Amino acid sequence: MGGPLGAIIGRYPSAAAGAGGGGSIIRHNRRCRDIAFLVLFAAFWVAMIVNSSFGFNQGNPLRLTYELDYKGNICGDKHGDPNLHELDVRYWMNPNQVYQSGLKESKVNLADAKAICLMECPNPAVDGLNFVCDYPEGDIKLSVDDWINRDYDYFEFLTPDMRNSSLQLQGPCYPVIFPTVNVYWSCQFIARASNVSLKHWQQMGGVSIDENILIDKTVHKAIDARSAVLKRYIADIGKSWPVFIVCGGILPIFLSWIWLLMIRYFVAAMTWITVVLFNALVISVTMFFYIKAGWIGNDPLTVVIGESDPYVHISGREISHLHTVTIFMTAVMIIAFLSSIAIVRRILIATPVLKVAAKVIGEVQALIIFPFVPCFILAVFYMFWFSATLHLFSSGQVVRNDCNTDCCSYDLKLGKVNCDNCCGYSIHYTPHISIAILFHLFGCYWATQFFLACSSTVIAGSVASYYWARGEVSHDIPFLTVVSSMKRLMRYSLGSVALGSLVVSVVEWVRFILECLRRKLKFVGSARESCFGKATSSSSECCLGCIDWTLKSVNRNAYIMIAITGKGFHKASVLATGLIMKNILRIGKVNVIGDVILFLGKLCVSLFCALFAFLMLDTHKYKSAHNKISSPLISVLVTWALGYIVAKLFFAVVEMSIDTIILSFCQDAEEHQGNAQYAPPLLMETLDEHSDLQRLTQGP
DSSP: OOSOTHHHHSOOHHHHHHTSOOOOGGGSOOOOOOHHHHHHHHHHHHHHHHHHHHHHHHOOTHHHHOOBOTTSOBTTOTTSSSOOTTOOEEEESOHHHHHHHTSTTOSOOGGGSOEEEESSOOOOOSSSOOEEEOOOOTTOOOOHHHHHHTTTOOGGGOOHHHHHHHHTTOSSEEEOOSOEEEETTEEEEOSOOOHHHHHHHHHTTOOOOOOOTHHHHHHHHHHTOHHHHHHHHHHHHHHTHHHHHIIIIIHHHHHHHHHHHHHHHOHHHHHHHHHHHHHHHHHHHHHHHHHHHTSSSSOOOOSBOSOOOTTOOOOOHHHHHHHHHHHHHHHHHHHHHHHHHHTTTTHHHHHHHHHHHHHHHHHSTHHHHTTHHHHHHHHHHHHHHHHHHHHHHTOOEEEEOOOOOOOOEEETTTTEEESSOOOOEEEEOOHHHHHHHHHHHHHHHHHHHHHHHHHHHHHHHHHHHHHTTTTOOOTTSOSSHHHHHHHHIIIIIHHHHHHHHHHHHHHHHHHHHHHHHHHHHHHHOOSOOOHHHHHHHHHHHHHHHHHHHHHHHHHHHHHHHHHHHOOOHHHHHHHHHHHHHHTHHHHHHHHHHHHHHHHHHHHHHHHHHHHHHHHHHTSGGGTSGGGOOSOHHHHHHHHHHHHHHHHHHHHHHHHHHHHHHHHHHHHHHHHTTTOOSSOOHHHHHHHOTTSHHHHHHHOO
């Protein structure tokens, strides 16, 4: 292994007895490692900035929530023609066009049907017939405000030619025959025509209007399309930023810090508190999912914005997704409860090793404060990243459709019926936008892994200095141990950390891409998947999962050896793996149970954040008007992920303390014929093969 580590990171007992000093890792000669990957990471950041600038230049987050009218304007856009501020709802004016677009052999597409933006979805008059007319312009001398105040109806001001054109369903005014409901800012037709309005229309000499239920299904199909649901989920992220700040940032920092303090002073009780709290939080979050799924209580998720007929029930993919996640959470709740029962006897094993970490935290108190630094850096990064995400997902170009439909509508500017301008507008996404989005998502994962790895390496360097000073804070260790460790990382080891985080990110993304391909092939495949195909798919997925788990474990220990020895990523991985394999029976059970408790602690923090996110999203602000989210699902999941990342930064203080001390202990014991010379007495009691703890791990 290239010589004893004691010569690098500590001092031999003989040296201590003689000279009373020796070189520590801080004074060991180091040099920059894995520089090529540091350059690659810097180039990646330049590419991220260029990629995001494209989104900022081309994107408009309003497109994620609101749709286009027949002129290509975004509903609700004050820069539209005319000014569409507060005109948020898309309404298809010609019911026959909507019906024809739903026919299988029809050349008419719903995107080409004439649609305008309104403040509210119109409904038929109770005792007569009302109209929705086109934006006022040309010979119609009304302002937009007057048009709105008249409920979009200026039929009485039409010339005879305009009236005849309107009776032919060519505009500028169209009858309101069907009731409509605001479903995610588009007016969903209810195929239940008003007999009174239809009778008045027929008495005026209007053309026949199709009353088939297809008019309902056609609009619902467009609103419930996969692409539309994805856009709404991304829009939910933009609307939920206060939730992310409070529940994904401030709350997990507070909870994690409290957990660290309790580990410091109440370590014996924290293992039991963590397990009990974890089960309570899993049950609570699952119950909230049941409420929103409509299986408990009377406050289910609804796709309708504003008030509607209580007898009208409209489903959506968001509700189906919520049902699926609710079933999944039920399974998680059951597994969590049974697993907790299974590990009750083993919880005692984790207490001694956590006590060692608590002692380290007590001695190197800067470790409790340090996680605030990477938290701040990640907060700045995520604010930039989420903003760029909203713009990238909305960065398509608004283009006129290429249609072959035969339709005519009255053009108020020309003052006549125009049959040459029937095609509508849609947002066109080019293939390079998809690549830009994938790169952006990968960049987020790599950057997150990089910052987590940097944090772990700094903590490992600080704890290693503590261990090789015989568990004492003396002049051999600089006052600001954490700052010194951070300096060594930034000066010598950033390339190694970039390489380690890149390896994990690449493997994760290979898993993600293969899973997407598997789902796509399963979806488009006409034949039933064979047993061999299922077995191959499942085995490959399992193998990639095992590789990913192994790499993460190796990486964590590699970061420790990087902090201790200053080696490159590859050599540090070999050193760490060799030490672990030689001492696997000695440290395995203690370390695994400790990791389980810490994992449950991170889940407790993140589940607490998810629970508070549910409570915030259940307020009136997020259930009505412009801030209404399509579903709490994505916002809660993002909050949970942010909470978990923050918890991971804070819990890494305990996690890396344990792993660093154990690896240092293994190397110390190897260099001194099985008797560690630098280990604190408490650690010796924990890991000694002949202690009572060893007999406990053997079980009855």
